[in-house]
Amino acid sequence: MPETVVDVLAVTPEAARRQRDALGRLIAAHFRALAHFHASALDTAYRLAPRLGMSPRIVLDTYKGLLLLDPRENRRLLGGEHPALLEIAGRLSARMARAGLLASADVPAGLIDASLLPSPDRSTA
Numbered sequence: 001m002p003e004t005v006v007d008v009l010a011v012t013p014e015a016a017r018r019q020r021d022a023l024g025r026l027i028a029a030h031f032r033a034l035a036h037f038h039a040s041a042l043d044t045a046y047r048l049a050p051r052l053g054m055s056p057r058i059v060l061d062t063y064k065g066l067l068l069l070d071p072r073e074n075r076r077l078l079g080g081e082h083p084a085l086l087e088i089a090g091r092l093s094a095r096m097a098r099a100g101l102l103a104s105a106d107v108p109a110g111l112i113d114a115s116l117l118p119s120p121d122r123s124t125a
Helices: 013-018 020-039 041-052 056-063 071-078 084-098
Strands: none
Touching: 013 020, 020 041, 041 056, 071 084
């Protein structure tokens, strides 16, 4: 289900305000690690293996077929006046409401904030 199953960083609005710098550093570190994974998957797998309690080969197999989006692709989904991911969330929410899994299909307009993504004119450093 491309662009439907996504990883997110969810924080309260208060935490986003109070910890903005820390969140920016966390997001930048995520994209640096992701860039390293794309550039050197085997090295990354050896580094992750002890933390995940699995062999490097299983680490690589676990990530096989996953789309790990770079900052540009994240901006495509999260940015702009009408973020694509908000539309996707709306469709999914409506489906879940029809199935009785949600009381309503409301998706708050302020749900998505792309302001902490690395800017397009600089690297993830």
